Amino acid sequence: MKTLLENIAKHVELTNEEQESVLSLIETDHYKAKTILLEEGKICTHSFFVLKGILRSYTIDENGVEHVMNFACPGWWIADMYSFLSQRPGQLFIETNEEAEVILLSKENQEKLYLQVPKMERFFRILIENSLIANQQRLIDNMTFTAEARYDKFSKKYPELVNCLPQKQIASYIGVTPEFFSKMKARLLKK
């Protein structure tokens, strides 16, 4: 539980009472590996804050191929932002890789939180800003870099992830097939 308040403290300062408000509006849950927390076509009613384990969001295209949009490690938030903000059916799945512990904040309670602790509006605005910036950068990278350069950037940015995710998920995140990813890695080792 501590990590959520720590995470909030990075951006806004809360009094003890305000912290209590936050804690009163969230739930904590525990999931087994490969549990699906959100499915395509469903409304994303909660956003998730990871305490333990790794979650990922992805779409499945018309050929049944999975495309990883985001990973979330402990200390990160994850949701289908389109669906969460608009409260309409979205296209993302959210799933645990390993056993995970997660804090849930429902859309409803988020709105209560805005009323009880207006500072939290600022907090979530900053999260969304950072998310927008990261997304924009990823778009630029996808349009301007080769797969090899994207992998290089990924492994420098998330060294913890490189060794604890299945390769096919990393391949999907950087936008190539697992076969090509494997070939690429072999090529890189030769250098």
Next chain:
Amino acid sequence: MKTLLENIAKHVELTNEEQESVLSLIETDHYKAKTILLEEGKICTHSFFVLKGILRSYTIDENGVEHVMNFACPGWWIADMYSFLSQRPGQLFIETNEEAEVILLSKENQEKLYLQVPKMERFFRILIENSLIANQQRLIDNMTFTAEARYDKFSKKYPELVNCLPQKQIASYIGVTPEFFSKMKARLLKK
């Protein structure tokens, strides 16, 4: 000037006084075709609201190739969000296509505005949310659709733009070379 207040009214209701506050903190400017309003490596000190004409943002990669990130028609905002939010040098150019009329809001004045008219914080939060959603969708489209499908989606979403932008800019936005775009269009006509 009217269009800015109309645009704001879509998301938040302002009193007359609050409207005056907004108007007192913005500037209006007029630019000739192909004027560069922001350059790579510079800090994005203003965000732009288009009244007339079309602006676009783009990066230039290491091979000198331009990649269009966004277009902005009348009634749209545009900025290098990374640079504008962090006030650090960014990588985007922003440029007019045709002669244009633009409202400028400086980062400084935006912050004054938040103090004078707290509702505006909500307004900009909504803009950023929409921007995030659009960006996320574009990432998904780039990862899951073929160039032809992306063009199809683009021309349905922005029919006004298809006929008033140089083709090479549309090609760049959807992520292909002008030559391939030309070939693709010829192929589509045959059907």
Next chain:
DNA sequence: TGAAGCCCTTAACCTAGATTAAGAAATGTT
């Protein structure tokens, strides 16, 4: 009005990455 650029098109050829297939390694399950 004419030269200098753009922009668009077409076509031949090239390449990053996809697809298919099949075996090897790791992992989970009983």
Next chain:
DNA sequence: AACATTTCTTAATCTAGGTTAAGGGCTTCA
């Protein structure tokens, strides 16, 4: 321990889209 399942690798073949090059039709500006 043994089976099934999933993941990773390698290799052959294929393709969406890139590159290079060349010609023609536009603007634009002297």
